[in-house]
Amino acid sequence: MGVPKFYRWISERYPCLSQVVRDYQIPEFDNFYLDMNGIIHMCSHPNDDDPMFRLPEDQIFSEIFKYIEALFRMIKPRKVMFLAVDGVAPRAKMNQQRGRRFRSAREAEDVVRKALQKGLVLPSEPRFDSNCITPGTEFMARLHEQLKYFVNQRVATDPSWQSVDVVLSGQEVH
Incomplete structure (x- = not known):
């Protein structure tokens, strides 16, 4: 959700x-905290204005993993890599999001209509x-499972990931 004016x-x-x-x-960093929601949005629908753009779910997940890997290689955290996916929002934020969702759905319909x-x-x-x-959506549940698999696979096979504590805080965390 973010902290206003932080x-x-x-x-x-x-x-x-x-x-x-x-x-x-790039300076050295002990801890790298990554807000995943911006990455998820950018990798899943990078161009909402293009009515022809389609990306299958498996490719969305692949793009997310590539982005995480690129950031990890660039920052090279020494102690902690923390991947945070937003959990359930407070009621006021849910109301704000609902309005934004209706607006984005209407805008998507307008793009299709114009095309x-x-x-x-x-x-x-x-x-x-x-x-x-x-x-709480099925997409987020599938993404969480894929993120767990990705993190486990990287830690099991990549020595640079093995040297840090990797924490995945998923969408089910309050």
Whole structure:
């Protein structure tokens, strides 16, 4: 959910927090905390304005894993890698999300309608519904299982993952 104005508060107190870092200048980090929801959204529907865009679920999962792996290789945490998927939100946040979901569904319908008016023939596969990226959905349950498999596989086969404690905080955590 996020903490209102937290980034502003912390960046005012620690100005070195916001610096442009080049690939060869990445500092060492003990702990790497990753908010997965932004990654999930970016990897599942990177272009909502393209009515032709379709991505199968297994490819969405693969893109998420590639992104996590790329971040892990870039940051190289020394102690902890914490992957956090949002859990159930408080009631006020749920109401806010509901409005956003209705709006995104309406916008998706508008994109499809405009494409059909232009005479485009849309793919027969259904579009990814970003509203399923919410705790308790079947998509999130499948994603959690795949994330557990991914983490276990990386820890079992990759020495750089074996040297850190990897924590997966899934969507079922309150």
